[in-house]
Amino acid sequence: MVELESAQLNVIFHALGDVTRRGMLSELSGGEKTVGQLAEPFDMSLAAASKHIKVLEKAGLIRREVRWRTRVCHLNPGPLASAHAWLREYERFWTGRLDALEQLLREEDAHNPASREGDDP
Known part of the structure; x- marks a missing residue:
């Protein structure tokens, strides 16, 4: 199949x-x-x-x-649904990767107060 x-x-x-x-x-x-x-x-x-x-x-x-x-x-449009389902797997992959990057950047900002917006370097 x-x-x-x-x-x-x-x-x-x-x-x-x-x-x-x-x-x-x-x-x-x-x-x-x-x-x-x-x-x-x-x-x-x-x-x-x-x-x-x-x-x-x-x-x-x-x-x-x-x-x-x-x-x-x-x-x-039926076959387009099959292609979309296949692509959706990669959407999940990239969404997960971007979510992990966002979390990493938030943690980095939390540990480095000088990088916060409005702070002087």
Whole structure:
């Protein structure tokens, strides 16, 4: 199960590793868009946009449907939750480290009265 999750996270982070794809996801957070609408802000061809969209689809971050001759894309936020959960572990790590640093600095200030605000050196 862990290997499957790891493989899926690799695909998600690969998709998120490109500024154009992150921009496309941002555009989709406002609602569905056609492939042409997704390509427009990036001044790219439909073929280039389609390649980015395929990477996002492979990661499960978007889904595409065909309406007549138009392809419409929708955001699928579920996989972002997996990535966020993974990142949250590192948030806890850094929060703990910063809390320890803050405590150390407070202790240092308590033992060194000259470093207190308003005191003359």
